[in-house]
Amino acid sequence: MGLFFCCVGFLGTKFDEDNRLQEPLLNGSARESAGDEIVTPYANASIFSILTFSWMGPLISVGNKKALDLEDVPQLTSFDSVRGAFPILNSKLESDTGRNNRVTGLILAKGLIFTIRKEIALSAVYVLVYTLASYVGPYLIDTFVQYLTGHQDFINEGYLLVSAFFISKLVECFAQRHWYFKVQQAGFRARGALIAKIYNKSLTLSCQSKQGQSTGEIINFMSVDAERIGDFEWYIHEPWIVLVQVGLALAILYKNLGLASLATLVATVLVMLANVPLGSLEEKFQDKKNETGWLRKYLYTKAMSTLVFWGAPTFVSVVTFGACLLMGIPLESGKILSALATFRILQESIYNLPDTISMLVQTKVSLDRIASFLSLDDMQPDVIEKLPMGSSNIIVEIIDGNFSWDTCSPSSTLKDINLKAFHGMRIAICGVVGSGKSSLLSCILGEVPKILGTVRLSGTKAYVSQSPWIQSGKIEENILFGREMDRQRYDMILEACSLRKDLELLPFGDQTVVGERGINLSGGQKQRIQIARALYQEADIYLFDDPFSAVDAHTGTHLFNECILQILDSKTVIYVTHQMEFLPAADLILVMKDGRITQAGKYDDLLKSGTDFMQLIGAHKEALSVLSFIEARAVTVGEGSSVTGNTKNVLLKKESRDDQNGEADNIMGTRGQLVEEEEREKGGVGLSVYWKYITTAYGGVLVPFILLAQILFQLLQIGSNYWMAWATPISKDVAPPVGGSTLIIVYVALAIGCSFCTLARALLLVTAGYKTAMTLFEKMHQCIFRAPMSFFDATPSGRILNRASTDQSAVDLDIPFQVGTFAFSIVQLLGIIAVMSQVAWQVFIIFIPVIAICVWLQRYYIPSAREMSRLVGVCKAPVIQHFAETISGSSTIKSFDQESRFRDMSMELIDGYLRPKFHNAGAMEWLCFRLDMLSLITFGFSLVFLISVPRGTIDPSAAGLAVTYGLNLNTLQAWFVWNLCLMENKIISVERILQYTCIPKEPPLVVESNRPTSHWPTNGEVCIHGLQVRYAPHMPLVLRGLTCTFFGGKKTGIVGRTGSGKSTLIQTLFRIVEPARGQVLIDGISISSIGLHDLRSRLSIIPQDPTMFEGTVRSNMDPLEEYTDEQIWEALDKCQLGDEVRKKEGKLDSAVSENGDNWSVGQRQLVCLGRVLLKKSKVLVLDEATASVDTETDNLIQQTLRQHFSDSTVITVAHRITSVLDSDMVLLLDQGLIKEYDSPEKLLEDKSSSFSKLVAEYSMRSSSSYRNVTNI
Secondary structure (H helix, E strand, O other): OHHHHHHHHHHHHHHHHHHHHHHHHHHOOOOOOOOOOOEOHHHHOOHHHHHHOHHHHHHHHHHHHOOOOHHHOOEOOOOOOHHHHHHHHHHHHHHHHOOOOOOOHHHHHHHHHHHOHHHHHHHHHHHHHHHHHHOHHHHHHHHHHHHHOOOOOOOOHHHHHHHHHHHHHHHHHHHHHHHHHHHHHHHHHHHHHHHHHHHHHHHHEOHHHHHHOOHHHHHHHHHHHHHHHHHHHHHOOHHHHHHHHHHHHHHHHHHHHOOHHHHHHHHHHHHHHHHHHHHHHHHHHHHOOOOHHHHHHHHHHHHHHHHHHHHHHHHHHHHHHHHHHHHOOOOOHHHHHHHHHHHHHHHHHHHHHHHHHHHHHHHHHHHHHHHHHHOOOEOOOOOEEEEOOOOOOEEEEEEEEEEOOOOOOOOOOEEEEEEEEEOOOEEEEEEOOOOOHHHHHHHHHOOOOEEEEEEEEEOOEEEEOOOOOOOOEEHHHHHHOOOOOOHHHHHHHHHHOOOHHHHHHOOOHHHOEEOHHHOOOOHHHHHHHHHHHHHHOOOOEEEEEOHHHHOOHHHHHHHHHHHHHHHOOOOEEEEEOOOHHHOOOOOEEEEEEOOEEEEEEOHHHHHHHOOHHHHHHHHHHHHHHHHHHHHHHHHHHHHOOOHHHHOOOOOOOOOOOOOOOOOOOOOOOOOOOOOOOOOOOOOOOOHHHHHHHHHHOHHHOHHHHHHHHHHHHHHHHHHHHHHHHHHOOOOOOOOOOOOHHHHHHHHHHHHHHHHHHHHHHHHHHHHHHHHHHHHHHHHHHHHHHOOOHHHHHHOOHHHHHHHHHHHHHHHHHHHHHHHHHHHHHHHHHHHHHHHHHHHOOOHHHHHHHHHHHHHHHHHHHHHHHHHHHHHHHHHHHHHHHHHHHHHHOHHHHHHOOOHHHHHHHHHHHHHHHHHHHHHHHHHHHHHHHHHHHHHHHHHHHHHHHHHHOOOOOOOHHHHHHHHHHHHHHHHHHHHHHHHHHHHHHHHHHHHHHHHOOOOOOOOOOOOHHHOOOOOOOOOOOEEEEEEEEOOOOOOOOOEEEEEEEEOOOOEEEEEOOOOOOHHHHHHHHOOOOOOOEEEEEEOOEEHHHOOHHHHHOOEEEEOOOOOOOOEEHHHHHOOOOOOOHHHHHHHHHHOOOHHHHHHOOOHHHOEEOHHHOOOOHHHHHHHHHHHHHHHOOOEEEEEOOOOOOOHHHHHHHHHHHHHHOOOOEEEEEOOOHHHHHOOOEEEEEEOOEEEEEEOHHHHHHOOOOHHHHHHHHHHHHHOHHHOOHHHO
16 A cells, blocks of 8 residues: 555656646746746645645756756745735734734734644644554554464454554654644744734834844844744644643553553653753753853753653653552563553653743744834824825925934924925035934934924925945846836936946946945945935935035036936925035025024025024135135245146056046956855765764764764663563463563663663763854854955855854754764664564565665755755845845835835745745655655565464564564654755755855964064055055956055045045055055055054054944944043044033943944044044044035044144045145045146146146035026
């Protein structure tokens, strides 16, 4: 019968394959990888195909011919996909919570159970059938042994017994396979629906709620907690099925051993109680498993529970048989064998108890954490009253608005705001750093909680944030942002945003893939792509948050003219700016101070009336006066000398060049995109991976001892069972070979030996596993921290986090047990074969071909399973990455009303992750079902053999023992292959971590043989000779041969159009990128010859993107804790932040949220300045350091720098010409070449020089060039 099922299973597979092969031809197109369009065959499979898992055949067949890709894996049915599961969970939660939106762990659990109720009900039926069927064998063993001794109740009793054994095993196999598959299916649905719910919640969170949760924490809900809840479905039936199993076991024991079964009950309860503290300890340690000490304790606790698992049946049987002797209940071999088989089944449920308890507690913790996240406050839905477009001429209106980021704070962020914007109006907002300019735009977007007042909006809006938010993906996708391509409009916008030439430089043009956070674009390019994205949306209201500060003067003028004055001429535009020259073009100027609009009016009116406005304009004029002063000096110098003499070192090198304002800093090459698809090994996992894993801890010394302990355990266990079968009589009439006390003493001695072996094996395994996990983690950790910047440019953080969390967790907690269990299952399998062949060697006739077929099946299955496991790993990173991007760009997404598109994208990615998971589970059951059928054939054959041989040929008790072990054969054989496959799938985590232990490293931190003196550099002179730089060997040169000297103690300004190579030069100075040719010397020491730590610790930089870390003001100012509080306060006062920090409750200990989100961008730049003032290096680099501050604060910063770094070498990269005008020298870069290098006076004197053209453009723009612009 089993043979029949096996053949049918194979034929079913073949038939399905043939059908599938014809399908494309019927559709008229034969595509090889049609997984993306074809829905899983499971959707339309016949009952027979579902029963035998033959619907998986076609995919396994494809995987056997080629390495599977995601396109080969079919789509899930609408029922199993997120789109099917999420609405059920969502509507259930909404109906249960009502209007208060307060989700509790219980409500969430009820919602999830409701979502997967069908799978839970079906799997419950399967579990019950499986449990009942699994106890038929133990129940019949005594009768079978009696039959073999000659006790026959009716004709053909033997064949009937064999049929009963066989059918019960068959039913057990079907039920188990479908139980496992159903609970996994339920887990996938629950996980997908939950991840989608968390994602949707993150889009609606209020800013205050978001500040309480870091991005990492929110991602954890999705990647850890939702996964854990999905895994809990494995354990969902354990609590009630344990009771059924114990009840059935006691019934069988009562039939065989009478009242002694009460002793069994007591022993079982004791073992279970011993397991409970182990379970709770495991949970306690798992909760803190990020600390290595806790991990070690957790693993050793797990070792103890392994001891309980293997020791439990022996302990329970010793107690039971002891009770029989005491009560005088006769022990017969048939009854004993029946009892032993029963104990073995009980073993599973006893062992699962700590796991179940641990899982219950963990799942409750996860449910509570996710529920508390889902209960966080959303953005107020009624902040903005939306009016239909055209209903009024007023597009934006705020009446008596009071807004506060922190609703608990007594003082509002914005006070008494009144604003009316009419259709087609241009409104400019100006004010000093931290005056509330960005907050005003945010309250128009509805981001800031409203305390009082009314906000009305009419029409759609587009928003350009101050810190650019760029999605990873193609540049074109970033600009279109979900809209259809209109080529004419698209080209016009590229032109207006000066992007045309940048795109020509990139190898793939607008198809170039941008790295995470736009990492391979310059700051200016990111801003221009953001502006292009906003323009393409054709909104009614445009909000610009100071986007012009990130681009140079020329590009800023071009953008303002083309975008705001021309393309958006008929739109309502509200723009924040620090560039005073853009103010005259506004119809209305709002001057902000301390969260209030202190003045409002036209440029000329404000000039006459205002104090705050005059202060800003005064600062601007002060900066311009420097300009006119230098220009005047240049003219005087020019009268006394010839122009040509002054520019002798201006044009050092001329090469033919295109006129580009493009980005030479681009990290793209001609050979490939910067962000490639995630590296994924293909084909078999090499033996080298296993070998490296096994030998990582102590060189693999412990491995032979672990195997020896297992072999001894197996021998002792078989010995103890053999002893019980041999030493007890077959029936009451036969005298026992040994006395009762001898029987139990030998049995106990063997049991204790077993326990010691188990303990030794478990402890050795855990020790080796823990050491291996720590070693691999340290290696990976070391390599990631020492990786060059190019690695982080090309690797999205989702990939790194995935390896450090999911893969590392597998190495910590799963793989040691997986590899160990595989080795142990081989030993056990060999033990069972030995016992069965002792009785009936003829079993080998069928066993050897069956094992051969098993191995062939496993080889046939593993290529597909392995690739699907890899795909699961690869497909999880995009889900995490998209989630992280959404959280950081939520205000942009919401301002463009794109939430639904992003939800759809998220669901697509979640389905992409669940697809290989679902089919991997199907493939595993496909294999296990076929293996079960094959082992049934072996078992069936041996039973038929035992009843067919003449009586007396075989010792009945030995035959009974063979049957007892044989009952376990199918489970163990499937377990062996299942473990082999699971190990192959899990070991991929080791393979992925090993990939990250081979990342090329940065040069050494310290070169002992060449360490500079402690006070180097003393002079700070930077000499650059023939410097050529490229970002990767196959990419074009970015700096194409620079030679110049930055004099010690002098100020050098570096200017040039966006993308001329300015930031690359700075990166080379810090050796973020290594020179391809040439060298850089600081005080005569080549920076390439010393260690990175020695170099970087002696230089200081205020970067273009100011970075603040989660923590306190103190930890941000002084991350290495090297300075006193007095010194920190002094530095804060110098960088104009002292008063701001004193206002805060915690002073230096006041909190800084992730990325410094609770500080304005200008304030973040000032914190970076504060760090530099504390450090006081001899060489200071300012990379667009004051781009996001107003002119007044900029002037104060420049003054502070002049005062405190008067004897330092200061290198300034700037877009504001005034920031470099008081430099001693100016370097003008163009396309990676030095175009001009001289003092500003000399360069200004030559009116044809590029620098004087830049200055002329800036001063022209800064005067009244936009005064009459409204008449254009």
